[in-house]
Amino acid sequence: MSAAKVSDLHRTAFVTGASSGLGAAFVEMLLADGVLVWGTARDAARLAARENFSPVALDLADSAAAEKNFLRAADAAGGAFDLVIHNAGYGVFSPFAPTDFAVWQAQLDAMMLATLRLAHAALRPMLARRRGCLVNVSSLAAEFPLPFMSGYNVAKAGLSAFSESLAFETRGTGVKVIDFRPGDYRTPFNQAMQRPSAEPSEIEARAWRRLEANLLAAPPPARAAADLRCALLHGRSGTVRSGSFFQACLAPLFARVVPRALLRAALRVYYG
Secondary structure, three states, X not given: OOOOOHHHOOOEEEEOOOOOHHHHHHHHHHHHOOOEEEEEEOOHHHOOOEOOEEEEEOOOOOHHHHHHHHXXXXXXXXXXXXXXXXXXXXXXXXXXXXXXXXXXXXXXXHHHHHHHHHHHHHHHHHHHHOOEEEEEEOOHHHOOOOOOOHHHHHHHHHHHHHHHHHXXXXXXXOEEEEEXXXXXXXXXXXXXXXXXXXXXXXXXXXXXXXXXXXXXXXXXXXXXXHHHHHHHHHOOOEEEEEOOHHHHHHHHHHHHHOOHHHXXXXXXXXXX
16 A cells, blocks of 8 residues: 555645745655645745746735735636645844834734735635645744744744634634644744844844754754644644754643743743
8 A cells, every 4th residue: 555645635735935944845745745836935936847836926025916826826726725835934033122113014914914814815715625724834933932033923923823713613624724833943044034133232142142053953844844744644633843852842841831930031041
């Protein structure tokens, strides 16, 4: 008997943020499993056209245009996608109050509200067909907020709460919702980070050094793709934590058994 593949459950997939990092790893995993994939980037030229892969230009900064491009791709896929993975996002590292609020507004509009808009467009045909899977790539930052990344933390926590809502609403419909929470992975995420602070304070500098050290010691994106593949093959809604053993297993266990005040103190020490 042949081994199970994602294509046994999902013939077509749409992946945002597919040009690098986790998104590129998800695309490779899906293609290896025989799935027809539409992948997005703000500049489609960053996505190489190849067999079973269709590049799509999509910028979450313009949610209306993003929805139009999504629906155009869905038409090309036969009217709807079997699997939609919301992965696109970016980081802003800066203290909240001194940073112009427009920076945070833009991040929340792109990473949370635009993602919800695409999910709204994706879910309706899934519910009509009574099958499909929506994956919202959140972050362990929803449980362990990152210092000086308040907009990112809010966006990811919002996506996790959104996934919980949808998992309840879609029970018995045949549609699955996965809240995928990766920790640190060895990707270009930090290199692409926006850092509006012209002269970071010493505490900012210490926190940044810790973030950089975490990224350098992190596992490769292929591990996240393998974790997501297992979740897809299980065919159930739920939360999936992914990353190093410490981040994905030990830290959440620690958070469940210690008082919140002690957890905050541990995080302050951890980030210097």
